[in-house]
Amino acid sequence: MTQMTGGCxxxxxxxxxxxxxxxxxxxxxxxxxxxTAGAPVSRSGPIT
Numbered sequence: 001m002t003q004m005t006g007g008c009x010x011x012x013x014x015x016x017x018x019x020x021x022x023x024x025x026x027x028x029x030x031x032x033x034x035x036t037a038g039a040p041v042s043r044s045g046p047i048t
Contacts, residue, residue, distance in 0.1 A: 033042035
C-alpha cells in the first residue's frame with residue numbers, strides 16, 4: 001500500500017488514502033465522458 005493524497009485545484013477538498021498504485025488508467029473522448037468531466041477528455045483509474 002502507498003500513501004496517496006490529492007484534492008481539487010482550489011484546495012477546498014483534500015483527501016488521503018492508503019492504496020495500491022494505479023496500474024491502469026482510462027483516457028476517453030466519448031460524449032458521455034466529456035459531458036461528465038466538463039472537459040474535452042476524461043481520465044480515470046481504479047482505486048483498490
